[in-house]
Amino acid sequence: MGKAGTKGVARAERERQIVDIAGRVFAEHGYAGTSLTAVAAQAGISKPLIYSYFGSKEGLFAACLSTAGEVLVEVIERTAGLGLVGQQRAVVTLDQFFAALEPRPWMWRVFRDPTMPAAPEITERHARYARRMHAVGAEGVRELLHLAGNDDPLDSSAMTAAWVNVFDALVNWWIDHPGESRASMTARTVRLSAAVFGPMESDPLADQPG
Amino acid sequence: MGKAGTKGVARAERERQIVDIAGRVFAEHGYAGTSLTAVAAQAGISKPLIYSYFGSKEGLFAACLSTAGEVLVEVIERTAGLGLVGQQRAVVTLDQFFAALEPRPWMWRVFRDPTMPAAPEITERHARYARRMHAVGAEGVRELLHLAGNDDPLDSSAMTAAWVNVFDALVNWWIDHPGESRASMTARTVRLSAAVFGPMESDPLADQPG
DNA sequence: CTCTGGTAACTTACCCGCGGGTCAAATCGC
DNA sequence: GCGATTTGACCCGCGGGTAAGTTACCAGAG
Numbered sequence: 001m002g003k004a005g006t007k008g009v010a011r012a013e014r015e016r017q018i019v020d021i022a023g024r025v026f027a028e029h030g031y032a033g034t035s036l037t038a039v040a041a042q043a044g045i046s047k048p049l050i051y052s053y054f055g056s057k058e059g060l061f062a063a064c065l066s067t068a069g070e071v072l073v074e075v076i077e078r079t080a081g082l083g084l085v086g087q088q089r090a091v092v093t094l095d096q097f098f099a100a101l102e103p104r105p106w107m108w109r110v111f112r113d114p115t116m117p118a119a120p121e122i123t124e125r126h127a128r129y130a131r132r133m134h135a136v137g138a139e140g141v142r143e144l145l146h147l148a149g150n151d152d153p154l155d156s157s158a159m160t161a162a163w164v165n166v167f168d169a170l171v172n173w174w175i176d177h178p179g180e181s182r183a184s185m186t187a188r189t190v191r192l193s194a195a196v197f198g199p200m201e202s203d204p205l206a207d208q209p210g
Numbered sequence: 211m212g213k214a215g216t217k218g219v220a221r222a223e224r225e226r227q228i229v230d231i232a233g234r235v236f237a238e239h240g241y242a243g244t245s246l247t248a249v250a251a252q253a254g255i256s257k258p259l260i261y262s263y264f265g266s267k268e269g270l271f272a273a274c275l276s277t278a279g280e281v282l283v284e285v286i287e288r289t290a291g292l293g294l295v296g297q298q299r300a301v302v303t304l305d306q307f308f309a310a311l312e313p314r315p316w317m318w319r320v321f322r323d324p325t326m327p328a329a330p331e332i333t334e335r336h337a338r339y340a341r342r343m344h345a346v347g348a349e350g351v352r353e354l355l356h357l358a359g360n361d362d363p364l365d366s367s368a369m370t371a372a373w374v375n376v377f378d379a380l381v382n383w384w385i386d387h388p389g390e391s392r393a394s395m396t397a398r399t400v401r402l403s404a405a406v407f408g409p410m411e412s413d414p415l416a417d418q419p420g
Numbered sequence: 421c422t423c424t425g426g427t428a429a430c431t432t433a434c435c436c437g438c439g440g441g442t443c444a445a446a447t448c449g450c
Numbered sequence: 451g452c453g454a455t456t457t458g459a460c461c462c463g464c465g466g467g468t469a470a471g472t473t474a475c476c477a478g479a480g
Contacts, residue, residue, distance in 0.1 A: 005447025006455035014455085030325050032242035035439055046457050051441065115240050115325055148405035158383045159402050165379035169372040177364075192369050195358035196406065215473025216429035224429085245465055256431050261467065423480080431472075439464090446457075 015053055015063070018043055020104065022050075023064045027106035031061055032115035058117050061110075062125060068107035069129030075100045080136045086147075087197050089140055094170065095186040101171060102182050108171045137163055225263055225273070228253055230314065232260075233274040237316035241271055242325035268327050271320075272335060278317035279339030285310045290346045296357075297407050299350055304380065305396040311381060312392050318381045347373055 009017075021043045025034050036057055040047045054060040079096045080089075101108055111129070116122060138160045145156055174185050194200060219227075231253045235244050246267055250257045264270040289306045290299075311318055321339070326332060348370045355366055384395050404410060 003447065004445075004455080004457040006449065008449075009455080011455080030240070030242060032240060033325050036441090037439065047440090048442075048458090049456060052456085057440065115243050145402075145405050150401055150405050152401070154387075155398055155401055155405075158380060158398055159405075161383045162376045162379040162402070165375035166372045169375035170368060173368045173371045188365055188368055191360055191362070191365055192355075192372070195355050195360050195365075195369075213473065214429085214431035214471075216475065218474075219429075221429080246467090247465065257466090258432090258468075259430060262430085267466065421480105424478090426477080427475090429472100429474080431470105433469090433471100435466105435468075437464105437466090440462090442461075443459090444457100445459105446455105448453105448455080450452090450454105 011053065014045075014049075018045070018050060018053065018060070019063050019067055022060050023067070023104065023106040023110050026061060026064055026113065027109035030115040031057075031113050031117060036060070058119050058122060061117065062122055064106075064110050065116075065122065065126060065129075067104075068111040069125070071100055071104075071107060072097075072111060073129050073132050076133050076136045080139070085140075085143060087193050087200050091186070091190055091193055094167070094189045095182070097167070097171070098174065098182040098185050101174075105171070105175050108168070109175075112168060134160065134164075221263065224255075224259075228255070228260060228263065228270070229273050229277055232270050233277070233314065233316040233320050236271060236274055236323060237319035240325040241267075241323050241327060246270070268329050268332060271327065272332055274316075274320050275326075275332065275336060275339075277314075278321040279335070281310055281314075281317055282307075282321060283339050283342050286343050286346045290349070295350075295353065297403050297410050301396070301399055301403055304377070304399045305392070307377070307381070308384065308392040308395050311384075315381070315385050318378075319385075322378060344370065344374075 018039070022034075022039045025039050025042060036047055036050055039060070040050055043050075050060060054063055075096050076093065079093045082089075082092065084092055111126075116126065138156060141160045141163055142151075142156050145151065145159060170185070170189065174180055180188075190200075228249070232244075232249045235249050235252060246257050246260055249270070250260055253260075260270060264273055285306050286303065289303045292299075292302065294302055307318075321336070326336065348366060351370045351373055352361075352366050355361065355369060380395070380399065384390055390398075400410075
């Protein structure tokens with residue numbers, strides 16, 4: 001594009017901007033289907049700048065992955081700490097996730113990208129976040145199964161995978177329906193949860209943080 | 211590898227073999243992450259043979275996709291025709307899918323490959339199968355929601371997406387646990403379904419086809 | 421039964437563009 | 451001037467795709 005030379009954008013700020021745009025592209029086409037030329041074009045900068053800041057395509061993806069992982073883990077652990085149970089816990093967790101993903105929906109898809117590189121640096125980092133999130137989800141699932149008299153660990157494992165994918169479906173459905181607000185999505189999950197598990201006693205969202 | 215010249219394998223048989231191996235590789239690495247060189251190596255043949263039979267990488271994927279689509283649509287439509295409802299319908303459908311996927315588990319992942327090429331020839335073919343499957347699933351979901359007094363079409367759409375992903379989770383969990391037989395998977399879904407929806411009145415698998 | 425041509429089944433060797441990655445220079449703020 | 455920021459131009463391997471030749475099988479002709 002233009003000439004060389006600084007445009008007065010500090011490194012930290014530029015890095016944030018690149019991560020945000022790269023996240024969007026990775027989310028749309030997957031890691032394997034994304035070219036850094038495309039990312040650079042989207043960001044309005046040149047490819048070598050990305051390499052100068054992130055070292056490699058994997059490095060850039062790792063930065064996006066860390067951003068996503070930090071946010072998602074924070075949300076799920078904070079929500080789990082509220083001490084809710086059952087249906088209410090599920091609905092509030094979803095609501096908090098929608099809130100966290102509203103500004104950057106790409107985080108979810110990047111975190112679950114099936115074409116993620118197999119480099120140990122990436123897989124280990126991903127596994128660290130995934131393990132923490134999985135632990136929280138599995139705890140809730142065990143609780144639910146225990147109430148039904150089921151303590152089979154493999155049942156719990158399969159059910160946790162199913163629950164995570166329900167999550168995934170709702171987030172993706174939301175991304176595919178940009179007209180829906182966070183509030184309307186949460187109301188929807190309340191209705192759907194009631195249809196599956198039966199109605200709840202009280203308003204599940206009373207006194208929840210914004 | 212060896213010399214040129216026919217090895218006495220008829221075209222139809224070779225095509226089946228290539229589709230089966232390509233399906234496995236596509237399922238493992240996704241369309242975007244798969245190279246035909248790798249597929250040819252796996253199949254023990256050379257790359258031009260694949261091109262001579264399938265024309266292009268997209269053509270090969272289309273063949274895998276059609277194989278998967280035909281099988282999956284047949285299963286879901288046949289099962290829907292049994293006239294079951296609610297929990298029983300869900301469990302029996304899963305059981306029939308496990309049976310159909312047992313010999314070629316790659317079919318499910320290929321059909322749901324998010325890195326699938328965007329060529330109209332592919333997307334249209336996929337959409338045709340997906341629409342038929344989706345229609346069956348959506349019908350069951352509408353039924354369930356209607357019983358709970360909910361007739362919102364968007365709720366139904368979101369719930370159908372969630373249900374399909376539950377499916378996806380269980381199939382992938384199965385693929386990741388090769389020790390599990392179809393029977394043990396089905397027993398597991400019965401237990402999990404009971405934990406979520408409450409126990410069923412009768413044996414859901416009485417008199418079902420093998 | 422053999423010879424011969426045709427065809428179907430294959431392979432080696434290659435082309436070419438795309439995309440990851442690098443170098444050295446150019447430009448700007450201070 | 452000096453360092454941080456930024457770029458155009460380039461290298462190179464990988465992977466999709468192709469051209470042309472090689473081998474085996476199977477007619478039918480003699």
